[in-house]
Amino acid sequence: MLNESYIRVLDVDLGTGRVRALRRPDLQPYLGGVGLATALLAEYVRPDLDPLAPEQPIVIAIGPLSTIYPAVTKAIAMFRSPLNGELGESHAGGRLALAMRYAGYDALVLHGRAPRPVYLYVDSDQVLLKRADTLWGMDAEEAGRVLRDLEPGRGHRSIMRIGPAGERLVRYALVNCETYRHFGRLGLGAVFGSKLLKGIYISGDCDIPIPNVKEYNRVYTEIYRRIVSTDAMQKYHDLGTPANVLALHELGALPTRNLQSGRFEGAAEISGEAFAEHDLMRKVACSGCPIGCIHIALLRQQFGDEHEYSWTGISYDHELLYSLGSLLGIASRRGILRLLDRVAQKGLDAIATGVTLAWATEAAARGLIDTRELGTDLSFGDVEGYLNAIEAIVEGKSELARQLALGVTAAARRYGGEDFALALGGNPVAGYHTGYANVLGQLVGARHSHVDNGGYSIDQKPRELTDEEIVDAVIAEEQERNALNSLAICMFARKIYDRPTALAALKAIGIPWTEQDWVDLGRRIYREKVALKESFGFSYRDLRVPARFFETPSMRGRLDPQRFARLLELFNERLDAIRAA
Amino acid sequence: MPKVLTAPAMSRCIGCYSCMLACARLNYGSYSPRHAALQIRTQGGLQGRLVADICRACREPACAEACPTGALSPRRGGGVTLRTEECIGCQACVRACPLGVIYWPKNGRTPIVCRHCGVCVRYCPHGCLAMEEVPDAE
Numbered sequence: 009m010l011n012e013s014y015i016r017v018l019d020v021d022l023g024t025g026r027v028r029a030l031r032r033p034d035l036q037p038y039l040g041g042v043g044l045a046t047a048l049l050a051e052y053v054r055p056d057l058d059p060l061a062p063e064q065p066i067v068i069a070i071g072p073l074s075t076i077y078p079a080v081t082k083a084i085a086m087f088r089s090p091l092n093g094e095l096g097e098s099h100a101g102g103r104l105a106l107a108m109r110y111a112g113y114d115a116l117v118l119h120g121r122a123p124r125p126v127y128l129y130v131d132s133d134q135v136l137l138k139r140a141d142t143l144w145g146m147d148a149e150e151a152g153r154v155l156r157d158l159e160p161g162r163g164h165r166s167i168m169r170i171g172p173a174g175e176r177l178v179r180y181a182l183v184n185c186e187t188y189r190h191f192g193r194l195g196l197g198a199v200f201g202s203k204l205l206k207g208i209y210i211s212g213d214c215d216i217p218i219p220n221v222k223e224y225n226r227v228y229t230e231i232y233r234r235i236v237s238t239d240a241m242q243k244y245h246d247l248g249t250p251a252n253v254l255a256l257h258e259l260g261a262l263p264t265r266n267l268q269s270g271r272f273e274g275a276a277e278i279s280g281e282a283f284a285e286h287d288l289m290r291k292v293a294c295s296g297c298p299i300g301c302i303h304i305a306l307l308r309q310q311f312g313d314e315h316e317y318s319w320t321g322i323s324y325d326h327e328l329l330y331s332l333g334s335l336l337g338i339a340s341r342r343g344i345l346r347l348l349d350r351v352a353q354k355g356l357d358a359i360a361t362g363v364t365l366a367w368a369t370e371a372a373a374r375g376l377i378d379t380r381e382l383g384t385d386l387s388f389g390d391v392e393g394y395l396n397a398i399e400a401i402v403e404g405k406s407e408l409a410r411q412l413a414l415g416v417t418a419a420a421r422r423y424g425g426e427d428f429a430l431a432l433g434g435n436p437v438a439g440y441h442t443g444y445a446n447v448l449g450q451l452v453g454a455r456h457s458h459v460d461n462g463g464y465s466i467d468q469k470p471r472e473l474t475d476e477e478i479v480d481a482v483i484a485e486e487q488e489r490n491a492l493n494s495l496a497i498c499m500f501a502r503k504i505y506d507r508p509t510a511l512a513a514l515k516a517i518g519i520p521w522t523e524q525d526w527v528d529l530g531r532r533i534y535r536e537k538v539a540l541k542e543s544f545g546f547s548y549r550d551l552r553v554p555a556r557f558f559e560t561p562s563m564r565g566r567l568d569p570q571r572f573a574r575l576l577e578l579f580n581e582r583l584d585a586i587r588a589a
Numbered sequence: 590m591p592k593v594l595t596a597p598a599m600s601r602c603i604g605c606y607s608c609m610l611a612c613a614r615l616n617y618g619s620y621s622p623r624h625a626a627l628q629i630r631t632q633g634g635l636q637g638r639l640v641a642d643i644c645r646a647c648r649e650p651a652c653a654e655a656c657p658t659g660a661l662s663p664r665r666g667g668g669v670t671l672r673t674e675e676c677i678g679c680q681a682c683v684r685a686c687p688l689g690v691i692y693w694p695k696n697g698r699t700p701i702v703c704r705h706c707g708v709c710v711r712y713c714p715h716g717c718l719a720m721e722e723v724p725d726a727e
Contacts, residue, residue: 218620321636
C-alpha cells in the first residue's frame with residue numbers, strides 16, 4: 009500500500025463467499041506486481057492438483073508505482089496454466105491497475121469454485137459476490153456492456169469478463185479487460201470459467217495523500233516530458249507495434265503459413281502502414297499513460313442492400329496481425345479484422361488461436377486430421393473457413409474440436425505433426441523468427457513468452473553474438489524484467505524506466521531502494537519462478553523444439569539444431585549456478 | 590483578461606488521465622484522479638466517446654448562490670473561488686451545480702471545485718483542453 013509498510017491483499021473464497029482483507033508486511037520486500045504475485049501464487053497454489061481444480065488460486069497484483077507515474081499501467085495475473093500445466097502469467101493494461109489502487113488493494117487472490125455463476129464486485133467499501141446466471145453464455149462485449157449498466161459506480165471502474173470460450177474451458181481462453189486489453193496468454197479465461205466466475209467489477213475512489221508533492225511532481229514531470237516530448241515512444245504511438253509487420257517481413261523473420269516461410273507476399277497489405285492509412289479510427293490509452301498505443305480500426309460491414317452497414321472498433325497489434333494474418337496466409341485487412349472480432353467476442357487468445365488453426369491447416373493437408381469434423385475446410389488465406397473453425401472449437405461438438413480446444417501441443421500429441429506445432433514450452437509462439445535467442449528465450453522463459461526476456465530483440469543486435477553472450481543476455485534480461493514487472497510498468501516504456509529512473513521514482517514516494525536491492529529482487533523472483541515451474545513438473549533438461557524452427561531460415565539464416573543443443577546445455581549450467589547461489 | 594478552462598478538442602482525447610492526475614497532484618495533494626476538479630470519462634465504455642466533465646465557468650454560478658456562508662463566491666471571468674476556512678461542509682453547492690461537476694471527496698470536509706488554474710491543460714498531450722481568455726463580467 010502507498011504510504012504504508014504492508015501489502016494489502018483481498019482474499020476471496022468463491023466457494024464459501026468468505027472475504028478477508030489482509031495486511032501483509034512480510035510481502036513488502038517483493039515490491040508488488042510480478043514479485044508479489046509470484047510469492048502469493050507459491051503460497052496458495054496446489055502443485056498436486058489439476059490447473060482447473062477449485063482450490064487453485066487466481067492472483068492479480070499491481071505495484072507501488074501503478075498509475076501514479078506515466079505508463080505504469082499493468083496488472084499482473086498469475087495462476088497455474090490449464091494450457092501447459094505450469095506457470096501461468098499474463099499482464100493486462102486498461103483501467104484495472106487504477107481501479108485496484110483506489111479500491112485500496114495491492115493484490116486479489118480468488119480461490120474456490122462458486123456454486124453457481126457469479127461476478128465479483130469490489131469497491132473501496134464493499135466486496136460482494138453477485139449472481140451471474142443471466143450473464144453466463146454472453147459474449148465478452150455484451151457481458152461488459154451489461155456489467156457497466158448494472159453497476160453505475162462512482163469511482164474509476166474496471167470490468168473484466170470472459171466470453172463463451174472461458175465458460176467452455178477452452179485452454180487458451182482469455183480474460184477481457186475494458187474491451188481492448190486482455191489477460192491473453194496461457195488460459196486465465198478457462199480458470200475463471202472453471203470457478204463459474206464470469207467477471208470482476210472493480211471501482212476505486214479512495215483518496216491517497218501525497219507525502220512529498222514537490223519531489224514527486226519533479227520526478228513525475230521529468231518522466232512525463234521524456235515520454236511525450238522525446239522520440240523514445242514514437243514507435244508506439246505512431247504506427248504502434250504493427251510497424252513490425254513490414255520490417256520483419258523484410259528481414260525474413262515474419263512467420264508465414266505456419267512458419268513455412270519467414271516472408272509474406274501480403275505483408276504490405278496487412279502492414280501497420282496500411283492499417284494506419286485505411287482503417288485506423290482512433291487511438292486510446294491505458295489510464296495513466298500519455299502514449300496512447302491502443303490502435304483501433306474500423307470494421308465496416310454491409311449486411312443488407314440499400315447501404316446497410318454495421319460498424320465495430322477493433323484493436324490491432326503486431327501479434328494479432330501475425331497470428332491471424334501472415335501465419336494463416338491472410339493478406340486481407342478486412343479478413344483479419346473479422347477474425348479479430350470473432351476471437352474477441354468468444355474470448356480467445358489470438359496468438360494461440362492462430363497457431364492452433366495454422367497447425368490444423370497443415371495437419372489437414374497432410375491427412376492427419378479431417379476438418380469435416382469442424383464442419384469446414386481449412387486452407388491458408390481462407391477467412392470463412394477459419395471463422396467457422398473458431399465457432400466449432402468453442403462449441404466443442406466433435407472430438408477434433410475438443411482436442412483443438414486443448415491447444416496445439418495437445419492436439420499434435422494426439423494426431424501427430426508435433427514437428428510443425430508452433431509452441432515452445434506448451435505456449436504458442438509470438439510473431440518473430442529472428443534467431444537463436446528468440447527460440448531459446450521462449451523455451452526457457454518462465455512463462456514461455458517472447459516478453460519474458462526479449463530474445464527477438466537480442467537477435468537483432470547489430471553483430472552476431474557468441475553462445476555465452478546469447479545465454480547470458482537471455483538470463484540477465486529476464487532478471488531485469490522481473491524487477492521492472494514488480495513495478496508493473498508497461499514494457500513499452502522499459503527504456504524510459506532505466507534503473508536510475510525506477511529508483512528515483514520509488515524514492516520520491518518514500519521507498520528508498522538501492523540498486524543492489526533491485527538486482528537482488530530480479531534474481532530472487534527468477535529463482536522462485538524456476539522452483540514453481542519445477543514443482544509443476546517442468547524440466548529444463550527435457551525440452552523439445554519443433555523441427556520447423558530449424559527448417560525454415562530465420563533472420564539469421566537457418567538455425568543449427570546442434571548449436572541450439574549447446575545453447576541449452578550452457579543455459580542449464582548457468583541455471584545450476586543460479587540455483588546454488 | 591481572465592481565463593477559463595475549456596475542452597474544445599475532446600475528439601482527440603486518448604483517455605490517459607494525465608490532466609486529472611495533474612489537478613489531483615498539484616491542487617489537492619492526492620494521487621487519486623478522482624480527487625480532481627475535472628473528470629474524463631467514457632460514454633458507453635471504450636467503444637464510445639471520451640467526454641470531459643468540467644466547470645463551465647458560469648457567470649452567475651448557482652453553486653455560489655446556494656452557498657450559505659459565502660465560502661464560494663463568483664470569480665472574475667466566471668466560475669467560483671473557494672475560501673475553505675468559511676466552508677461548513679453542507680454540500681449545498683454539490684446539489685446546486687446544474688452539471689454535477691462539483692465533487693465531494695469521500696470523507697472530505699470541503700468540495701473540489703475548479704480554480705481555472707490551467708495545470709490540467711499543461712499536462713494534456715493532445716491539446717484537448719485549453720485556457721480561453723474571456724472578458725471581465727459586464
